[in-house]
Amino acid sequence: MDGNRLLSKTWLPGVELFHADFSGLTFARHSHDAFAIGAILQGVGGYQCRGQRHALPAGTLSLMNPEEAHTGHAESARLVYRMLYVEESRLPTLLGRKRLPDGFRCINPNDDGQVAAGLARLATEFERGDALALESELLAVLELVFVRHGGLRTARPAPRDGGVTAFLHDYLEAHYAQAISLEQLAGLVQRHPRHVIEAFRRAYGVPPHTYLLQRRVREAKRLLLSEQTSLDVALSLGFYDQAHFSGTFKRFTGVTPGQYRRSAAT
Known part of the structure; x- marks a missing residue:
């Protein structure tokens, strides 16, 4: 089974959304030139990172900093997750902040489902291509995840x-x-x-x-x-x-x- 989709828009450079749905696929050790913000939807995801082996069940987040080397595989028979990739150079424009996030300290933190829900809405808007809705959902997800897990202060009014x-x-x-x-x-x-x-x-x-x-x-x-x-x-x-x-x-x-x-x- 391979239902993977990589979603992007030419008018939104440096931003991609990977919808993964696979069985048996493994990723060799690699890194991304972007922040990776993901949520496990079904099954258990596994990878090695920061000298440890991690198993992420459905309902947990997977967060990576740029150039952070890791592997990837499915611990379960089937694995479904969404992963948002945002190049670091795009954050000043997207977040509109003078002080940018410090980076993710914990790669699979606890969350109440709001980040995953935001990624779901973002995936829907990627499929539709409505620029106003897509950009709005993207900013909301980035603000939420970096304030909660990336050391970003809550924005001033x-x-x-x-x-x-x-x-x-x-x-x-x-x-x-x-x-x-x-x-x-x-x-x-x-x-x-x-x-x-x-x-x-x-x-x-x-x-x-x-x-x-x-x-x-x-x-x-x-x-x-x-x-x-x-x-x-x-x-x-x-x-x-x-x-x-x-x-x-x-x-x-x-x-x-x-x-x-x-x-x-x-």
């Missing part, structure tokens, strides 16, 4: 709004059907992406990518009452595909697009 969120709100209202990246929004107001997310959430209760989805769903309700098909509505509003549209619509309304259309017609 974002600077005063100064009209930034009102401008971004109007921009999202005017361009809700277009592909928008977090970097693009940050560039419009000359703020770091993390500050954009924090300030917007403080003003409107949700981050920009959630607000954008809500706005698209609001418009979808109007379009579904016309002659357009659900697929046409999905594509016209910038959704990845009909399944993404249907899942998002139900997430915010409690019903599928088809159920909404039928209930409105009765």
Whole structure:
């Protein structure tokens, strides 16, 4: 069995997500030129690192610093895990900090599942390719794991709004059907992406990518009452595909697009 996938985006250099699902595969001693942030989903992973042999059951994290040599194999018949790789040179831009993480002191620390959940959301957005959602989830995962396990201090609150969120709100209202990246929004107001997310959430209760989805769903309700098909509505509003549209619509309304259309017609 080999269900491995390595996910990346040309517009997000230095960042990769490896979804591993294999039996019998082993990795010889090697290292990465990136921080590795992983979560074991099924089975037991094994490797040698820092002079010790480690066995990681499902539910635990696997953290590596750049250039840290290690092996890798499955201790169980099947092993499934997700591993995020972020080149060290990308951290200043992504984290927006003057003081960067010290590095991971413990390579398989205890965690409450939030890092693994963040990696799952990140994997979903890698598959969809929605830049705004993908970049937002990436920043959230990095902030979480480096504060918890990498010696990074909790970020200071974002600077005063100064009209930034009102401008971004109007921009999202005017361009809700277009592909928008977090970097693009940050560039419009000359703020770091993390500050954009924090300030917007403080003003409107949700981050920009959630607000954008809500706005698209609001418009979808109007379009579904016309002659357009659900697929046409999905594509016209910038959704990845009909399944993404249907899942998002139900997430915010409690019903599928088809159920909404039928209930409105009765």
